[in-house]
Amino acid sequence: MTSRELDPAFDALSEPVGQRIERHFDAQLEARGYRADAAQRTAIGRLGQWLESFLAGKSGWLRRPRAGLYLWGGVGRGKSFVMDAFFAAAPLVAKRRVHFHAFLQELQGRMRNFAGQPDPLALAARALAEETRLLCFDEFHVHDIGDAVLLGRLLKVLVEEGVGLVCTSNYHPDGLCPNPLYRERFKPAIALIEKRFEVLNLDGGEDYRQRRGVLEAWGSYCWPLSGFTDGWVDRQLGLTPAATRDVEVAVNHHPLRVRAMEGERAWLDFDELCRRPHSSADFLWLSQRFGRLAISGVPCLGEEAIDVQQRFVNLIDIAYDAGIRLLLASEASLDDLCRGKPHMDFSRTRSRLQQLEPVQPGQGSD
Known part of the structure; x- marks a missing residue:
């Protein structure tokens, strides 16, 4: 590690790295009024x-x-709080903290830059390694064959190139890729993680997001939507008569129907977003284009097909990571929404939905 790769303000003689990391962690705890558990x-x-x-x-x-x-x-x-505190205090210039969906889209873009050359993925990974000494990867998960192939080979190259990696996940490495149809393709990556990484379990037994006041609401969950007055969603989003309504916009070369849009605000239906074959790249486009989103017509998810559930899981992940202000509207309560046999990642999605402020007719302006 050369001196130019370190933060110029860092003085290893006056404060060791480990001490710096723990001091910053304690400062973040104090600022938020948190208490850390043993894990x-x-x-x-x-x-x-x-x-x-x-x-x-x-x-x-x-x-x-x-x-x-x-x-x-x-x-x-x-997990994310611990990694955020670590990342902020790490005295490196070439460091990055990335989210799953956005990073995969970036990786695919980098691969296109090497199209026509042997092994574009390895070339893209090596180019990334030249720019990054520490990569912090939040919400690591693998649920389709494309992700399994990309992530498995990417990890191998990054480790070989000496990039430092920190990952958070809801899953033990052995549980990362449960689908037997392509688990064999990901086994070498699981073996690499178990051999070359220190694996730590942070399961202290309590979901800190359930503590009232621990996290600020990132939007609202409104039900039953039919109980609100006409124009309620418009008013919540701040849409005016000048808003564009019932329009198709081109997203990644295919149409996306929007109920209403104005400035950085948009209103869409669940059916359009999750029952049609939209990809995570489409949801990333939405998160980059709009700062406030309303999604109406959300059904009881446990009764939906697995591909519909997967799109919704991806949509919530991306909106949450991007800091979108979300208004989610349904005829069902959140408890009813989550009943049944939901997607394997739905525990994370439910936790994020529970951070939305519940709103019913008669509460506030309706």
Whole structure:
């Protein structure tokens, strides 16, 4: 690790890396009024120790150094909070924190730059390694063959190129790719994580998102929509008579029907977003184009086909990560919405939906 790769303001002699990481973590806890549990304390300590060794280029006797850490546990266990505190304090210039869907889209774009050359994925991964010494990957998960192939080979190249990696996930590495149809293709990546990463479980047994006041609501969940007065959604979004209504917009070369849009605000239907074959790239486009979204007609999800559920899971992940202000409207309560046999990732989605402020007719302006 050369001095130019380090933050110029960092003085390793006055404060070791591990101490810096823990000090920042404590400051973040205090600022938010949180208390860390034992698993989170262990994780931030191990992250600091690992980064200190990584920066110094140290490895154990007769073994390769750890490529990074893999933090896993149930929803709301503080994985992202721990990683955010670590990332902010890591004294590196070439560091990145990425979210799953946006990063995969970026990777595919990088691969297109090497089209026509042998192994575009390896070339794209090496180009990424030249720019990045520390990559923090939030919400790591694998549920289709395309992701399995891309992520498996990407991890291999990044580890070989010496990029430091920190991942958070709801799954133990062995549970990352449960679908037997393509699990064999991802087994080498699971073996790589288990061999080269330190795997830590942050499951302290409590979903901190369930504590009242721990996290600010990122939008509202409104039900039953039929109980609200005409024009209620328009008023909540701040749409005026000048709004464009019932229009098709071109998104990634195919149409997307929007009920209403004006400025950075848009209103769409669940059927359009999740029952039609829209991809995560389409949802990323929405998150980049609009800061406020209303989605109406959300059904009880456990009764929907798995592909419909997967789109909804992806949509909520992307909107949440992008900081979208979301208005979700349904005829069903949130408890009813989540009953049945939902998608395997729905525990994370439900936790995020529970961070929406519940609104019913008669509450506030309707």
